[in-house]
Amino acid sequence: MKYVFSDRISALKPSAIREILKVTSGGNVIPFAAGNPAPEVFPADVIENIASKILRQQPVTALQYGVTEGYLPLRERISEDLKARFNIGREFDEIIITAGAQQVVDLAAKVFLNEGDTVICESPSFIGSLNCFRSYNACLKGIPVESDGMDIELLEKALETEKNVKMIYTIPNFQNPSGYTMSLEKRKALYELALKHNVIILEDNPYGELRYTGEDLPSIKSFDDEGIVIYAGSFSKVLSPGLRVGxxxxxxxxxxxxxxxxxxxxxxxxxxxxxxxxRWLAECDTAEHIGFIRSVYSRKLNLMCDCLDSEISGFISYVRPLGGLFIWCELDRNINMLDFCKAAAAENVAVVPGTAFMASESDRTNCFRLNFSTPTDEQIVEGVKILKKVCEKF
Ligand SMILES: Cc1ncc(COP(=O)(O)O)c(C=O)c1O
Known part of the structure; x- marks a missing residue:
């Protein structure tokens, strides 16, 4: 049979990350491509204890259908925590528990986007979200990201000139893939611009708790007295992405x-x-666990930066991230990024070409993304040495 797929899905390209991971799926590949938590930070024994307690004490609640909005004690706990710690949530706000932050992006798109509507986003941005907007046949308008966040002048211009802008999508903290963090001034300016132009903001914050340097900045949602922000949170990076709770x-x-x-x-x-x-939130010392994750990742970040500085500073530049999982490396000359990443893959190092993260094919970049949470210390040292060889070849 000749399958006739929907336009929606036909327009989507397979993720470049998945393609790179396919080529590099062997056991001895150095994993700088994915954005996974480090395997050593999962509290498997704690989760085992909690799960068996739940199944003993509340088997029916755990195994029965539930309400769509989510498990009420969890919604209440998250709501109180967000209010107390981050001034997030007003009288008019409500919470739904989702399958990760990814489903918040999907639901926001489903609820607001008609075919042909425009989403303004950072370029580069998170592929999962860009593909989600594409799957609703939305138009993407990418705004370059500077080391302190979106270029606000270009954002303003886009809001004035683009047609049918429905939404601004932003990842203000330790952005994926750039690692950049939006300044407080830009957060406020973005909020005011969205308000002026009647546009919804989708604020995606899966990395907010993973700060290694400096003080937390207020989220855009914390300014939201007017009800224009949808905030996406996730337990993927602080507990486990496999549980799929956001x-x-x-x-x-x-x-x-x-x-x-x-x-x-x-x-x-x-x-x-x-x-x-x-139960993890109620019974465990979550601050201690997140502190442990931060210490592991900040050590790996320092190690990777030291290796980049000593091995390949002649070929690349980067802005040291204040948190998150990624370093965005810019090569000092125009080369085909896919060829570069394929050459690295041939040497058993998986990195993702920056082109995969751009909002449109015409947005150029000489960058590639490195993840430092998944590889071991030895792999970081070895992998950067191999990248040096690849840089020399190019
Ligand atoms: C910016 C961003 N948003 C959303 C997600 C999806 O995360 P989750 O596992 O919470 O669905 C990711 C995952 O890496 C991400 O980087």
Missing amino acids: YSVSPAEITAKMTVGKQASDVHSPMICQMIVD
Whole structure:
């Protein structure tokens, strides 16, 4: 049979990261490509204990259908925590528990985007979100990201000139892939511009807790007295991405629409996973666990920066990230980034070409993304040495 797929899915290209990972799926590949948490930071024994307690004490709640909005104790706990620590959430806001931050992006897109509507985003940006917007046949308008966040002048111009702008998508903290963090001034300016132009902001913050240097900055959602921000949070980077637990905070009217959208896709997120996260928050020293993750990642970041500085500073430049999982390396000359990454893959080092993260094919870049959380210390040292050889070849 000749399958006739929807336009929506036909326009989507396979993720360059997945393609690179396919080529480099052997056991001895140095993994600088994915954005996975370090295997050594998963608290498997803690989760085992919590899960068995849940199954002993509340088996029916854990195994039965639940409500689409999510497990109420978890929603209440997250709501209190966000208010107390980050001034996130107003009287009009409500929370839904989702399958990771990725589902918040999908639900926001489902609820707001008609075919041909424009989403303004950072360029580069997170491929998963860009592909999600593409799957709704939205137009993407990329705004260059500077080391202190989106270029606000270009954002303003885009808001004035682009047609049917519905949404600004931003990752203000330790952005994926650039690692850059938006300054407070730019956060405020972005909020004011969105308000002036009647545009929704989708603030995606999966890395917010992973800061290694400096003080936390207020989230854009914390300014949101007018109800224009959908905030996406996630337990993927601080507990486990496999549990698939994230959440959205948005005005009740938007949340109601997102709830209907979620009902149509997966009914609700798995109860057992939500209950595990709830008990983890209630019973464990989460601050200590996140402190442990930060110490592991900041050590790996320092090591990777030291290696880059000593091995390949003649070929690349980068801005040292204040947190997150990624370093965005810019090569000092124009070369084909896919060829560069294929050459690295042939030497068993997986890195992702910057071109994969651009909002449109015409946005140029000489960058590649390095992840420092997944590789071991030995792999970081060895992998950067191999990258030096690849740089020399080019
Ligand atoms: C910016 C950004 N948003 C969302 C996600 C999806 O994360 P989750 O596992 O919470 O769905 C990721 C994953 O890497 C990400 O980098």
